Amino acid sequence: MNFSSKLIEDAVKAFSSLPGIGKKTALRLVLHLLQEKEEVTASFVQAIGVFRADIKQCRVCGNISDADLCTICLDKARDHSTICVVENIRDLMAIESTGLYKGAFHVLGGVISPIDGVGPEQLNIDALAKRLNHGTIKEVIMAISPTIEGETTIYYLSKLLESKVPVITQIARGVSFGGELEYADELTLARSIADRVPYSVHTPSAG
Amino acid sequence: MQITDLHITHYKNLRKVHIQPDARFNYVVGDNGMGKTNLLDAIYYLAFGRSYFTSSNADELILFEEDFLRIETHLVTDTARMSVVAKMPRGGKRIIEHNKQPVKQITEHIGIIPVVFITPDDGFILLSASAERRRWMDRTLSMKDQSYLRALKGYNKLLRQRNALLKSAPPGQDISQLLETYDIQMVPFAQQIFKIRKQFTRSLLPYVLRHYQEISLGREDVTISYQSQLSEASLHELAKANYQTDRMTKRTGKGIHKDDLVIEINGRPIKRFASQGQLKSFVLSLKMAQYQFLSEQTGKRPILLIDDIFAKLDASRVQSLLEFLRHSAFGQVFITDTDTGRMRHIFGKSNGDGAAYKMNEGELQSLSV
Numbered sequence: 001m002n003f004s005s006k007l008i009e010d011a012v013k014a015f016s017s018l019p020g021i022g023k024k025t026a027l028r029l030v031l032h033l034l035q036e037k038e039e040v041t042a043s044f045v046q047a048i049g050v051f052r053a054d055i056k057q058c059r060v061c062g063n064i065s066d067a068d069l070c071t072i073c074l075d076k077a078r079d080h081s082t083i084c085v086v087e088n089i090r091d092l093m094a095i096e097s098t099g100l101y102k103g104a105f106h107v108l109g110g111v112i113s114p115i116d117g118v119g120p121e122q123l124n125i126d127a128l129a130k131r132l133n134h135g136t137i138k139e140v141i142m143a144i145s146p147t148i149e150g151e152t153t154i155y156y157l158s159k160l161l162e163s164k165v166p167v168i169t170q171i172a173r174g175v176s177f178g179g180e181l182e183y184a185d186e187l188t189l190a191r192s193i194a195d196r197v198p199y200s201v202h203t204p205s206a207g
Numbered sequence: 208m209q210i211t212d213l214h215i216t217h218y219k220n221l222r223k224v225h226i227q228p229d230a231r232f233n234y235v236v237g238d239n240g241m242g243k244t245n246l247l248d249a250i251y252y253l254a255f256g257r258s259y260f261t262s263s264n265a266d267e268l269i270l271f272e273e274d275f276l277r278i279e280t281h282l283v284t285d286t287a288r289m290s291v292v293a294k295m296p297r298g299g300k301r302i303i304e305h306n307k308q309p310v311k312q313i314t315e316h317i318g319i320i321p322v323v324f325i326t327p328d329d330g331f332i333l334l335s336a337s338a339e340r341r342r343w344m345d346r347t348l349s350m351k352d353q354s355y356l357r358a359l360k361g362y363n364k365l366l367r368q369r370n371a372l373l374k375s376a377p378p379g380q381d382i383s384q385l386l387e388t389y390d391i392q393m394v395p396f397a398q399q400i401f402k403i404r405k406q407f408t409r410s411l412l413p414y415v416l417r418h419y420q421e422i423s424l425g426r427e428d429v430t431i432s433y434q435s436q437l438s439e440a441s442l443h444e445l446a447k448a449n450y451q452t453d454r455m456t457k458r459t460g461k462g463i464h465k466d467d468l469v470i471e472i473n474g475r476p477i478k479r480f481a482s483q484g485q486l487k488s489f490v491l492s493l494k495m496a497q498y499q500f501l502s503e504q505t506g507k508r509p510i511l512l513i514d515d516i517f518a519k520l521d522a523s524r525v526q527s528l529l530e531f532l533r534h535s536a537f538g539q540v541f542i543t544d545t546d547t548g549r550m551r552h553i554f555g556k557s558n559g560d561g562a563a564y565k566m567n568e569g570e571l572q573s574l575s576v
Contacts, residue, residue, distance in 0.1 A: 112385070112388075113368060114368050114369075114371035114372035114374075114375055114376075115367060115368055115371040117375065119372070119375070119376070119385070120385065148361065148364045148365060148368070148392070149368070151392060152365075152368065152388055152389065152392065155388045155391065155392065156384065156385060156388045159384060159387075159388065160384070186353075186354075187357070
């Protein structure tokens with residue numbers, strides 16, 4: 001793409017460095033800002049600048065937060081004796097948006113993958129172990145993707161934590177809701193059969 | 208099972224080839240360097256998503272100055288018909304499609320088109336390091352059993368992570384906990400692979416013996432044995448006892464990635480003691496055994512690709528291959544040769560059905576026989 005202005009070119013470059021934004025979309029955003037009043041751009045830039053400067057990581061769980069502690073950790077109504085361990089903040093948000101989980105979280109910041117230079121030391125694991133030292137935690141839920149790296153992380157964490165917490169669980173894996181059996185891959189299906197659960201007519205599993 | 212309506216575009220020196228292969232015999236004649244082998248390799252590529260001949264750079268498979276390769280066929284079985292496409296853009300990823308739908312995992316594709324490829328240079332399987340024999344075993348077993356390939360992929364993924372850990376961990380650090388995490392996950396995969404390879408060697412042996420003795424006129428005694436560290440102890444124990452060595456060498460020393468097939472003729476390892484003739488006879492027996500193993504275990508007759516073997520083998524070995532071709536229950540066969548006369552001779556003897564083609568500078572023409 002040829003630009004008549006170096007300034008526009010720089011702005012397009014900046015936008016298109018963001019994930020999911022190509023050059024064309026970036027140009028549309030830049031031209032849009034150009035059509036609007038200057039204040040619009042100023043407040044846009046300010047919002048981003050302030051957000052980046054002031055955002056914090058929750059001291060306890062690693063969630064993003066405006067203060068030292070995040071809203072989930074501060075919420076008295078939640079069950080703080082259960083910790084759900086997730087890989088990243090996006091996974092935390094996905095679980096939160098189900099509205100079903102009322103416990104606390106712990107964000108690891110990744111999974112163990114030596115090929116990518118990520119070992120246990122690079123992850124938020126020490127803090128998790130410390131949270132379990134008080135003996136108030138009753139259950140740790142591993143909500144980590146069932147990839148090879150995810151399984152490695154779950155196994156490693158479980159070994160590390162088993163003496164510190166009465167119950168370690170992992171989220172169920174199986175046929176997706178609304179999915180059809182014939183399209184499920186063999187591995188998933190085999191696991192679903194092996195880990196089948198009792199069916200109760202009083203509490204159907206649809207949630 | 209047979210392939211029909213084969214289209215090859217930009218595969219090596221084949222610019223555009225379109226044939227309707229015969230359900231039984233397909234003969235391709237032509238001088239050296241015209242592209243006969245590439246035609247067979249294109250069929251192999253369709254089956255495995257890779258060339259039979261090792262190539263470090265996949266882009267080299269694409270015809271010079273072209274942007275992509277594409278191989279397409281209709282696969283016809285007794286009950287079904289499906290289109291299969293393998294394609295790759297230059298610098299991009301290879302894609303396989305079944306009935307125009309991309310296949311997500313190569314494990315879902317391998318085995319759909321079972322093939323056995325016989326080339327004059329197959330001796331390398333016997334002479335090279337153990338990796339070549341494992342690769343041969345793995346490709347054969349992958350065609351038979353998707354769960355084998357899945358286990359192998361799982362194992363290799365864990366092995367790469369484990370090796371990366373050994374390579375990157377600072378010398379003083381205690382990583383035994385994490386090493387064990389990998390070992391425990393590798394155990395079920397390793398067990399499964401060990402079991403299948405062991406069983407495979409056992410069922411392969413009688414076939415190999417029979418063919419080899421036919422070729423060598425029963426004068427020699429051959430054995431194939433499967434060699435694996437796992438026959439001594441479980442992977443978990445082996446790995447645990449090897450932590451210090453692993454840390455020193457910075458790689459994983461124990462596991463099924465060290466397996467080998469040991470082949471002996473008259474009690475002596477073929478790798479060091481066999482003559483050229485013994486090597487050729489043996490590798491031919493091995494390929495015929497591979498064919499029989501696959502057809503019996505899968506119930507499908509593999510496509511047999513025979514490249515330029517008649518010119519390179521002496522008369523008695525050619526004879527036994529022909530006997531094999533004549534008497535076995537065969538599916539589709541593709542044979543290349545440089546000699547039109549010999550082709551006609553062989554062709555005349557094999558029931559008369561078949562199609563013949565001439566390959567010239569990457570272009571294929573039908574020949575009337």
